[in-house]
Amino acid sequence: MSSLELVARAALMRAADTGDTTMGRLVAALGAVKAWEAIRGRTLPPAFVARETQQERVSRLDQKLHTWHNRLASADPAEDIAIGERSGARLIVPGSPEWPTQLDQLGSSRPLGLWLHGSADLRFACLRSVAVVGARSATSYGTHVAAEFGFGLSEAGWTVISGGAYGIDGAAHRGALAADSPTVVVLACGVDIAYPRGHLDLFTAVRGQGVLVSECAPGVHPTRARFLIRNRLIAALSRGTVVVEAALRSGALNTAAHALTLNRHLAAVPGPVTSSMSAGCHRLLRERKAVCVATPEEMIDLVGVLGDDLAPPPRSPAVPRDALNDVTRKVLDAVPSRGGAGPASIALAAGVPLDAALSALGGLAAAGYVERVEKGWRVRTPASAAYRKHHSVPDPVDSSGADAFAEPMPPQEQTAPLSDLA
Structure with a gap:
């Protein structure tokens, strides 16, 4: 991977919003270096413009080109890379040894690159991985189950992936850390930003045992849109997603939708029928979009290798x-x-x-x-x-x-x- 390619992608990550599919199509058509040059020259190839015009996207393309150009004027990609290296972070791009190839399934919404901060190898960690997601305002039942899933999956050699938020995410990460296994935190901000602030110690522990992941350059703070956009990465990095607890209106259901779009396994943990925080899980089960799981072993049975990762059949207590x-x-x-x-x-x-x-x-x-x-x-x-x-x-x-x-x-x-x- 050439240093020019790395700098070009770092620049484009500053220019485009995370998950920008138009930028994804441009880079796919031209390559990162030529796309960078085209934006700086404010002239896109006629063939690319024609294809966008056929899809009735030309007016939006003009606006985006204007925005990209202005953002590039204030960007310093070489400095971004230097700042990241000084803090211990690293930038990986498609083609890097650490790049998880399953992200290619995202198509035009594939990230231009990923900033990583931590000791774990992202590609290796995601070979056997499960996304554990759920509500921020989780109940004690939900955090207990999430911690058990985090510990059980990690103990069995599976990496836990989540978003590092309060509630279910944090409980799952802590369960994985308790099993002395790596865990992956996908952030909606720069890897040098602790958000939520209350998880500063958690993120520090993850850096030593797992890895923090973000599409955002160092110093970038989270926005509401970035939380939803990063959910596609949580779903794409893992073999399957389990929703532990979710209300009917929940970001975890957004992650579940991405998992279904990517044809990944989707599971849900049932909860009390009186709990609004489990209503989203119950809807997934009722609509047959998710498989009901109650233990880490059942989740591994769902996403694992046929014949090798079978969960033991539940047995009634012996008397x-x-x-x-x-x-x-x-x-x-x-x-x-x-x-x-x-x-x-x-x-x-x-x-x-x-x-x-x-x-x-x-x-x-x-x-x-x-x-x-x-x-x-x-x-x-x-x-x-x-x-x-x-x-x-x-x-x-x-x-x-x-x-x-x-x-x-x-x-x-x-x-x-x-x-x-x-």
Whole structure:
């Protein structure tokens, strides 16, 4: 990459607004150096003007050329590069070793270059990456989930990409940093500007462990438009985007729209139906634009390599009763929780032979499930079922009033293996 190409692109980044598709088409047609020269000479190639005219963009082109020329008059691209280098930042452009080639999918809205500040290699970090986005005014539920996603994804070797804002973004970045993995922050201002100011320490940590990314030259402050425009980079740099929490009117939904346009995976985390901060996620799910995910593993399953990154199927919690065989389970169901019943009555209720019922009752008694009483057999109430006010004070409440439908559990002192009953 020639130094002239680097200077030309730095100059054009000062001249054009971020995401300017007209400038993107001009650079694609002429190259950065010739586009720079054409703007300084205030003369665009007739072929380019003709193509723009066919698309009825000629009036807008004249205005843009005037704006670009005036901005270039006050720009000093060589000084921008020098300032960036002094602060530890670097400028990469298409063709640079660190340039993520997936950005080429943005077409004419592909950034002219990117300013980076941090220790991580952007291209390598984005090979396996997920964008975690959501509301700035996030709830405690949302920040908790975002931090879990940030940590879980990073622990599994996936880079977390987000916008560095308050709420979901910040929680996701902190989760990634806690896992000692790189994270990518895409800013709407220069990489030397801490916005929001409250995330100064976060950005400092990211520089040491990840990388800050921006289309804006050093010293450029954010605007409302730049926040929305930078969202396309968050979506384009990652393999997929997960919206953790978003209201119906949310910048995170703008990122989601870019992900869909780029044919990237889109996921959403469901939240309480009473929460307005999850209404945007629910709409994405209802309209079948996003896949429902609840864990980092499910997100990796969505964006990962088929067969290599499958999420384990969710399983219900195991209880001791799961180890009982079918006959023993039927006998246990037939044993009353109050009073008592004889073996013959229990066998009849369970629908099993009397000898099988007797054998099962013996095993259940050994495991602490049932006990023999005056009237026969009954379910044994766990000694720990009642609430104790103090460790050394016995509970005066009669535990026989326990719920008859509660799952009987063997007492702590019982050590009989359940495998004996299987």
